[in-house]
Amino acid sequence: MEQAEAALVEHYPRLVRLAYLVLPPALGRNRRVLTAHALVQRSLPRGRAAVDGPGIPGQRGAPGTGTGAGITEARRASYAYVRGRVLRQALDAGRPLRRFAWPSRAQLPPLLPRVWGLRLFPRSGGADELALDRRLSALPGPARAAFVLRGLEGLGDLEVRELLAAAGADDVDTALREATDAGSPSPASSVSSGPVSEPLLHSTEFDPCSLQARPTDLLRRRRYRRATLATTTALVCAALFGVDAGGRAPDGSAPAFTGNPAARSALDPAKVRRIGPTAWRTAQRTDFSVWPARGQLVTDSALLRRALAVWAQPGRAVHITTTPATPSGPPMGSPQLLYAGEVDGVRVVLFHDGLRVVRYAETGEGGAGGDPGEDGGLAALDFARTDGADEAASGALVVGRSDDNVRYLTAPWVTGTAVRDLLAPTVPARPLRRDADGVTDPLPSPTAPRASCRSWDTLEVGTAGTPSPARRLLTDLGELTPARLTSGPPGSPEDVSTPADRAAWARTACLLPSARAGGVRSVNSWEFARQPLPESNGTAAWLCTRAETWRGPGTRVLAHFQAPSQHPAAPAALAAGAADSPACGTRDPRVLAGVLWKSRAGHWFLLAAGAPGLRAVTATGGVSGTSKTNTLALPALEDAHAELHGRTEDGRKVNSLG
DSSP states (O other): OHHHHHHHHHTHHHHHHHHHHHSOGGGOHHHHHHHHHHHHHTOSOSSHHHIIIIISOOOOOOTTOOHHHHHHHHHHHHHHHHHHHHHHHHHHHTSOOOTTSOOOGGGSOOSSSOOSSEEEEEOOOOHHHHHHHHHHHTSOHHHHHHHHHHHTTOOOHHHHHHHHHHTTOSOHHHHHHHHHHHHSOOTTOOOOSSTTHHHHHTSGGGOTTSEEEEEOOHHHHHHHHHHHHHHHHHHHHHHHTOOOTTOBOTTSSSBTTOOOHHHHHHTOGGGOBOOOTTHHHHOSOOSGGGOOOBSTTTTOHHHHHHHHHHHHSOOTTSEEEEOTTOOOOOOSSSOEEEEEEEETTEEEEEEEOSSEEEEEEEOSOOOTTSOTTTTTOOEEEEEEEOTTOOTTTTSEEEEEEETTEEEEEEOTTEEEEEEEETTOTTSOOEEOOBOTTSBBOOEEOTTSOOSSOOOOEEEEEEETTSOGGGOEEEEOOSSSSOEEEEESOTTSOEESOSHHHHHHHHTTGGGGGGGTTSOEEEEEEEEEEEEEOGGGOOEEEEEEEEEEESSSSOOEEEEEEEOOOSSTTOOOEEEEEEESOOBTSSSBOOOEEEEEEEOTTSOEEEEEEEOTTEEEEEEEESSOEEESSSEEEEEOOTTOOEEEEEEETTOOEEEOOO
């Protein structure tokens, strides 16, 4: 028992990695991490009788050796014993449950360790680790175990065969053959089961002992907590005081304190403005102000009355979100009704008052007095600034979120919708269905919590006045208004429609979360320079991504360096960033950034590039040199630090971004 415990403690990270790799990927990364730790921690023998049997041999010296050799052999045998128990449990966990068979302990969720309120997963690796993970996911459990035992443990086929047979694996010969086939490198991947795969199996991508943590569904937890508190408070107040805690009039039409006739008129559902279904065709402006009132509940006066009353005086139980610099006060007159209907079991109302779009959502049946909290339901208000919107910026609104998915309400002039994954630039867009009111089917939200950036689904819309090749791309950044994606110089950005534009966005899309919840109106990506790399390493691209906001201030600028890569979605290197900077914008399109780059031969260089208007780039400090063009390449050390500046044709100095 002591030898087994010592082997487990000494090799714990290695055993947990083995269990994590063999466990079925269908469990999800969080459960695989916890299950891997549980399997290893349960791998000690249950009693001394189990140890005294044939499991772990006693300490004995080999002929011609001293006591030290015997101890080493005993430690190896102890590790092999524990490894066999871990392997057996990991294979049991991947076997399907049978209807009339009692499940084994490994097939059930682990009791310990258990984590509440957090999701744990290993750190993300690179493209090779992703390719290896996909290959392992396609293998059955025994074949996956054979692949891992070869690459991680360095065992031969005979030893792997014996281990799999002892662990109860079915058809060991087939498992070995499938592991060999999976290890054969394909033209698109360098992953193999030989020496190449061994460092990949030791990558942090597959290390369940070096973890990242993210919260679980915070909104759902908060709703449960607030719902319980609100229900308890309402019952106590009603029992003790017998008053309306919502502060509304007996008919629920408006807050009781509203004495101003104009304010009470703004909260009258009968006076809400409704635009005709074809008004947008002849209107001088094409924006939210000409959206028609749509939805199956546009005539539900009780729902509109509750929405207006909560907007005017939201209670403490109402969840409120606002984009930056967006007022959350009551309506400034009778608002325009955009939508009223049920989305994924939630009643939703969308208003527009000229400055803002307001989304009201409620669950439950709605009380007779107009308070959505009277029956234990929940209410939420979302505010987004939309002043100055044009046709491109008013193409869609987020109408609902559920289970990491998002639904959009599209503008009346939208003629078609599709889903395009930015990280798959050569894959055609997938058609997306809409109902008669313009509400789309759910599509995955790219801002949902996840372990790594492996896809970025955007909404592609076509409009009545836009030809098919120039369809617009909109992406969810966690707000009511999706952000429009464009490509090109700051003075003349265009929709992302060409293969080159999509290829550039494929390598920068995973940096979009930096603009989440910032009131972003549009994001433009501009390739401002191309640079031949030293030592004939190909040509790199320099891009500048600028996020514009609805309010004006709060812009964010990022400069990216895209080295040549065989993977179309290989992430670009972030070279520099700045907030509230005019760089890369219409006012000042100049930009300058640099990175330290390592060639294929292992040599380090300082690379820098500026916008086409620069005629000289200079580096000072740890690396010194000057180029008479808008690009610069100088030999450097791995930890070198340098300052960059450039000169325009008229002699003006341009500092590096950030």
